[in-house]
Amino acid sequence: MRQAKYHILLNPNSGGAMRLGVTADRLHELFAGRGEAVSIDADSDRPFEQRLRIARNSNAEFLMAAGGDGTATGLAQVAMETGRSLAVLPLGTANLLARDLAIPVTLEEWFAALDTMVPRRMDVGEVNGRIxxxxxxxxxxxxxxxxxxxxxxxxxxxxxxxxxxxxxxxxxxxxxxxxxxxxxxxxxxxxxxxxxxxxxxxxxxxxxxxxxxxxxxxxxxxxxxxxxxxxxxxxxxxxxxxxxxxxxxxxxxxxxxxxxxxxxxxxxxxxxxxxxxxxxxxxxxxxxxxxALSILAPPVSTDTDHPLEAT
Missing domain, CATH: 2.60.200.40 (Tumour Suppressor Smad4)
Structure with missing residues (x-):
C-alpha cells in the first residue's frame, strides 16, 4: 500500500460536511481521481484526543483538518509538535482561518487550487500552554x-x-x-x-x-x-x-x-x-x-491581502 500523502481528520457533523454530503468515501474518491493516497479518520464517536493521537502516529506528509475552525486548531497542535504542515479543507460554518488565508471555501475550487498551495508560516496564539x-x-x-x-x-x-x-x-x-x-x-x-x-x-x-x-x-x-x-x-x-x-x-x-x-x-x-x-x-x-505553524495556503502575490512568510 502506498504511503498516504494526507492524513485527514474529518468532522462529518460539521455544517459543510452535512450540507455537501462530504463523507470518507467521497473524499477517497476525490483524492483517488488525483492519483493520491489518503488515510481518513471520520469516526466522530471516538474521543477527539484519541483521534489526534492517531493523526500524530500517522506517517502521512500532511495533516488535513476537514471540518470547522475548531477541528483545524486541534490538528494544528499535532502538526506543530510533529514538524508537519497543516492543510485545511473548510467544511465549517464560518471558516475564518480559510478566509484569512484566501483558501477556497467551495469543494470544487479547493480541489482546483490544491496543486498551487504551498507551505507558509503563520503565528499561533497560546493560552496556558494551549494553542x-x-x-x-x-x-x-x-x-x-x-x-x-x-x-x-x-x-x-x-x-x-x-x-x-x-x-x-x-x-x-x-x-x-x-x-x-x-x-x-x-x-x-x-x-x-x-x-x-x-x-x-x-x-x-x-x-x-x-x-x-x-x-x-x-x-x-x-x-x-x-x-x-x-x-x-x-x-x-x-x-x-x-x-x-x-x-x-x-x-x-x-x-x-x-x-x-x-x-x-x-x-x-x-x-x-x-x-x-x-x-x-x-x-x-x-x-x-x-x-510557529506551517500551513498549506495559496501562494502570496504582490496584490494579496493575506501575506504569510514562506516556509
Whole structure:
C-alpha cells in the first residue's frame, strides 16, 4: 500500500460536511481521481484526543483538518509538535482561518487550487500552554455562543427567533466583572469589562471585512476590552463592523501586545477558544508564538491581502 500523502481528520457533523454530503468515501474518491493516497479518520464517536493521537502516529506528509475552525486548531497542535504542515479543507460554518488565508471555501475550487498551495508560516496564539489560531473570548460572549451551539444544524425560523430572544435577554442581564490585566509593556491594571478577547494578530477594518485579519505573521496579540454592551451598543457596533469602521467605538479598548496575563476572582474561567466552549484555570497567560505553524495556503502575490512568510 502506498504511503498516504494526507492524513485527514474529518468532522462529518460539521455544517459543510452535512450540507455537501462530504463523507470518507467521497473524499477517497476525490483524492483517488488525483492519483493520491489518503488515510481518513471520520469516526466522530471516538474521543477527539484519541483521534489526534492517531493523526500524530500517522506517517502521512500532511495533516488535513476537514471540518470547522475548531477541528483545524486541534490538528494544528499535532502538526506543530510533529514538524508537519497543516492543510485545511473548510467544511465549517464560518471558516475564518480559510478566509484569512484566501483558501477556497467551495469543494470544487479547493480541489482546483490544491496543486498551487504551498507551505507558509503563520503565528499561533497560546493560552496556558494551549494553542489558538483565532481568538479566545471570556465574559459575555461564551454564554451566548453556548446557546448557539444548541441550535447548530437548525435553520428553521423558530430556532432563529429563539436565539435572538436569548441574545437580547442575555445582554440585559450581563454584569461587568473586574479583571487584572498585566501586559508585557506596562504595569498591571484593573479593568471593569463585560468581555475580553485576545486575538492572534489584529482584525482589520474595511467594508465587508467582518472578523478578517489582513495578516497572520505580525507577531502580536490583539487585546480587545469590551466595557459594556447594551442592545443598542450591539446594534451600533454591528453596523460599524459591516461598514468597516469600528475600532474607535467608545465601548472598546484595543491594545497590541506580545504577552498578557488576565486574572479574575474566578478559579475556573469559561472561555470560547476558536469557536469552541471550554473552561480554563485562572490566571490566563497568553503569548504569541511567531511563525510557529506551517500551513498549506495559496501562494502570496504582490496584490494579496493575506501575506504569510514562506516556509
Amino acid at each position: 489558538f489560531l483565532h481568538k479566545v473570548v471570556i465574559g459575555a460572549v461564551p454564554g451566548i455562543a453556548a446557546a448557539r451551539e444548541h441550535l447548530r444544524g437548525r435553520g428553521d425560523l423558530a430556532a432563529k427567533l429563539g436565539f435572538l430572544g436569548h441574545f437580547v435577554r442575555r445582554l440585559s442581564r450581563i454584569r461587568r466583572f473586574a479583571a487584572e490585566i498585566a501586559t508585557s509593556s506596562g504595569e498591571p491594571r484593573i479593568e471593569r469589562v463585560q468581555s475580553i478577547a485576545i486575538a492572534n494578530n489584529d482584525y482589520a477594518e474595511g467594508l465587508g471585512k467582518l472578523f478578517q485579519r489582513q495578516r497572520l505573521d505580525g507577531g502580536t496579540l490583539s487585546l480587545y476590552l469590551l466595557r459594556h454592551l447594551s442592545v443598542a451598543d450591539a446594534l451600533r457596533l454591528a453596523a460599524e463592523m459591516a461598514l468597516g469602521s469600528w475600532k474607535n467605538d467608545d465601548v472598546l479598548e484595543i491594545e497590541n501586545v506580545r504577552a498578557v496575563v488576565v486574572r479574575t476572582r474566578w478559579l475556573r474561567i469559561r472561555a470560547m477558544i476558536d469557536g469552541e466552549i471550554d473552561t480554563l484555570a485562572s490566571p490566563l497567560r497568553f503569548r504569541i508564538l511567531p511563525l
